[in-house]
Amino acid sequence: MKARHKRLWFVLAGLAGLVLATWLVLNALDNNLSYFFSPTEVAERKAPADHVFRLGGLVETGSLQRGQEMTVRFTVTDNAHKVQVEYTGILPDLFQEGQGVIAQGRLNEQGVFVADEVLAKHDENYMPPEVADALQKSHQAGIAGTSEL
Template identity: 60%
Template structure:
C-alpha cells in the first residue's frame, strides 16, 4: 500500500470522526433545548390539542369570575378564554395583583383528572397591561376586546 493511500484513509477517518462528534453535539443541544421549552396554551388549545400529563406548559387566560376558592395555602380557580374553561390548582402565595376577571399566566402540568397544577402564577403588572399571549388567545376566541380589560380595571380596587 502506498503512502498516499494511508494519508487518504487517515483523512477519511478524521472527517468521519468529526462528523460523528458534530452530530452527537447537535443531538445533545437539541435534546436539552426541547426539555427546557415551555409552550403557551389557552384553555381551548389544551382541549383541542390533548396536551399530555407529563408536559410542562404555560396556561393563559382570564381568571373566571366567582371561581377562586382558597383553602389554606392551596388556591383553586378557573382560567377561561371565553370559549373554554380549565380548573387550576396552586399551592403557594399568589401575586398581589391576582384577582377575578384579570389576565393570568400559570406554568405547570395537567394531572390525571384534567386539573392544571400550577407551579408558578403570574399576574398583570398594572391596570392597563395584559400579557401579550393572553390577549392574543382571547382575541382569537372572538369574544374579547381590549375594552373588557379597561372595564375590569375600573371596578378593581386600587391600593
C-alpha cells in the same frame, strides 16, 4: 496508514462529534420547552397530558378559593372555555380576579391544571400576546356561553 486515510478518519470523527453535540443540544432544548395553550385548546385536548405547559387566560371573577395551607384554586377562562387551576404557594401581588394570568404546570387525571408557577400580568395595559390572541379568537368566534372542562 497514509496521511489521506488519517485525514479522512479525523474528518469523519469530527462530523460524528458535531452530530452528537447537535443532537444533545436539541434534545435538551426540547425537554425544557414549555408551550402555551388557552383554555379552549386544553378543552379540545390539544395540550399534552404528559408534559409541562403554560395555560393563559383571565382569572374568572368569583372563582378564587383558598384551601388549607397555601393551596389556592381558581378558574382560568378565555371566555369560551374554563379550566380549573390548583396552585400551592404564594400568589403574585398583582394576581386578582378578572385579570390576565399565565400558569405553568400539567393536567392531572381529573382534568385539573396543577400549577407549579403562577405569573400575573404586571401592567394594566399589558396582555401577553398568547393570551390576547386566545381571547380575540374566542371573541371573534361569537361564542355566547362558556363550557367548563
